[in-house]
Amino acid sequence: MCEEPKSSRHTPDGDGAPRQPGGRRRGWFISLEGGEGSGKSTQAAVVMDWLRSRGMPCRLVREPGGTPLGERLRELLLNGTGRPVPVAEMLLFAAARAQLVETVILPSLLAGETVVCDRYVDSSLAYQGSGLGLGWEAVWSANRWATRGIMPDLTLLFDCPPELARARHRRPGDDIERRGQGFHRRVREGYRALARAHGNRVVVIDASRPALEVAAEVRRVLERWFVSTGAPVAPGPR
Ligand SMILES: Nc1ncnc2c1ncn2[C@@H]1O[C@H](COP(=O)(O)OP(=O)(O)O)[C@@H](O)[C@H]1O
Numbered sequence: 001m002c003e004e005p006k007s008s009r010h011t012p013d014g015d016g017a018p019r020q021p022g023g024r025r026r027g028w029f030i031s032l033e034g035g036e037g038s039g040k041s042t043q044a045a046v047v048m049d050w051l052r053s054r055g056m057p058c059r060l061v062r063e064p065g066g067t068p069l070g071e072r073l074r075e076l077l078l079n080g081t082g083r084p085v086p087v088a089e090m091l092l093f094a095a096a097r098a099q100l101v102e103t104v105i106l107p108s109l110l111a112g113e114t115v116v117c118d119r120y121v122d123s124s125l126a127y128q129g130s131g132l133g134l135g136w137e138a139v140w141s142a143n144r145w146a147t148r149g150i151m152p153d154l155t156l157l158f159d160c161p162p163e164l165a166r167a168r169h170r171r172p173g174d175d176i177e178r179r180g181q182g183f184h185r186r187v188r189e190g191y192r193a194l195a196r197a198h199g200n201r202v203v204v205i206d207a208s209r210p211a212l213e214v215a216a217e218v219r220r221v222l223e224r225w226f227v228s229t230g231a232p233v234a235p236g237p238r
């Protein structure tokens with residue numbers, strides 16, 4: 001069990017993350033998670049459209065990457081020259097994430113933007129923690145440090161059998177995508193276990209359905225979630 005704080009709205013006390021007087025960061029932070037081909041990037045566009053249609057300033061970032069350093073690390077990690085050992089892989093992802101949090105995510109949140117992140121800490125917990133067997137504790141402790149403990153307010157987990165998701169990609173897989181079925185099954189199980197452990201933050205979406213159906217559910221989840229936050233959100237277009 002990772003020691004991520006139980007209340008998902010707030011980062012742990014003393015993490016250094018600046019707050020409004022009410023204790024909340026200014027913008028909302030939403031992450032999209034799931035295996036390769038589960039539809040994260042497709043649905044990221046749906047999330048961004050929904051936020052814009054509600055008049056919310058928002059920014060989309062992807063991981064690993066989103067910064068010049070992060071994009072170079074992405075290249076090394078996904079199409080690298082030789083396989084890093086699991087701890088090196090985990091720390092390189094954490095390094096890319098630290099750069100992204102400090103230079104993009106935190107400034108955007110403080111400026112009041114809603115940040116949508118295509119993969120975040122849960123990817124490391126599932127891929128390096130569960131998939132490579134490093135365990136959540138080790139991965140979380142490196143990532144808590146890398147991110148100042150800043151976790152999403154809401155995570156959409158696109159859950160789908162890895163065989164089905166893999167078949168959707170026409171291009172040849174990158175270094176991580178090409179790992180065996182056993183790896184990808186452990187990743188899926190890791191994600192599902194994270195959703196059980198952090199049900200207040202993580203919403204599981206059945207991503208094996210057609211993209212339009214998944215998109216409709218994404219919009220319903222956002223609708224419900226923003227109502228539950230009490231945040232002022234403009235009515236959607238008719
Ligand atoms: N629900 C879906 N059903 C069938 N194909 C899909 C679905 N969602 C996305 N796709 C297609 O599958 C491929 C992978 O989707 P993508 O959004 O890039 O996944 P991810 O970002 O999770 O790897 C794309 O070609 C996309 O058009």
Ligand SMILES: [Mg+2]
Nearest residue numbers: 040041042118
């Ligand atoms: Mg993608």
